[in-house]
Amino acid sequence: MAKSTIRLQAKLKNNVTQVKALIKHPMEIGTRRDLKTGKLIPAHFIQEIICTHNGEVVMSAIWGNGIAKNPYLAFRFQGGVVGDKVILLWKDNLGQEDMREVKIKKSRRRR
Amino acid sequence: MTLPRRSFLKGILATGGAMALGTSILPETVMAKEWPQNAFEAENVKDVLLKLFKTVTPKESNQIIIDAPDIAENGAVVPIEVTTKLPKVESITILGEKNPTPLVAHFNFANNADAWIKTRIKLGETSNIIAIVKADGRFYMAHRAVKVTIGGCGG
Numbered sequence: 001m002a003k004s005t006i007r008l009q010a011k012l013k014n015n016v017t018q019v020k021a022l023i024k025h026p027m028e029i030g031t032r033r034d035l036k037t038g039k040l041i042p043a044h045f046i047q048e049i050i051c052t053h054n055g056e057v058v059m060s061a062i063w064g065n066g067i068a069k070n071p072y073l074a075f076r077f078q079g080g081v082v083g084d085k086v087i088l089l090w091k092d093n094l095g096q097e098d099m100r101e102v103k104i105k106k107s108r109r110r111r
Numbered sequence: 112m113t114l115p116r117r118s119f120l121k122g123i124l125a126t127g128g129a130m131a132l133g134t135s136i137l138p139e140t141v142m143a144k145e146w147p148q149n150a151f152e153a154e155n156v157k158d159v160l161l162k163l164f165k166t167v168t169p170k171e172s173n174q175i176i177i178d179a180p181d182i183a184e185n186g187a188v189v190p191i192e193v194t195t196k197l198p199k200v201e202s203i204t205i206l207g208e209k210n211p212t213p214l215v216a217h218f219n220f221a222n223n224a225d226a227w228i229k230t231r232i233k234l235g236e237t238s239n240i241i242a243i244v245k246a247d248g249r250f251y252m253a254h255r256a257v258k259v260t261i262g263g264c265g266g
Binding site: 016027029031047048056057058059060061062063064065066067068069071072073074075076077078079 | 146147151187188189190207210211212213214215216217218219220221223224225227228229230231232233
């Protein structure tokens, strides 16, 4: 399988699972112009993000074009156990989408 | 991004969706909610609030903490962190007050999720970042000024 657009990790420390995601996406706002041709660059941005833990949604988001290019996102939830499945999915305004699944790992860093 | 992968994924989603990530994983409640185009296209904060929440003006609260740089050198990438001690947080909404379209993002949290979010946004010019928190059915807001040296919306 080709490389995923999503880099995802879910780490458990002190009973809190912290999910970090980095998504490769242009997040074009639709009002920028191509410097060479002067034509508008069409809007192309992620509109929906969903994250599940063992099949249950823990966080979902709707985005506009104001999220920075190659979006970074971090959030936390309670009740995760090492080895649990965490899935992140995105969908953009052009109907493209991608998903990534990881297992929760124990954090090696101390707080 | 290669095409075979794209169509492969689409195939999964269209046909084997139930198995991979279709109805079983993405509940109707989440996906059925239409992307609120009118709220994202609204050109001022008041309008966004009206389109997104329909009601009221959120109450100012010092219980919401917005962490962002005082001066953002590059408006195209402004790291922000929003958290709140308010109980029963349902959602956090982020707006860039002077962006051409202020609504940036709206995050919904399940009961077991912490009221904490970290991301990177674009700011067109020096402006307030506004965070609106829905907690226990009520709306609260806070803002934080960020000075932008290079705008994040130009060509």
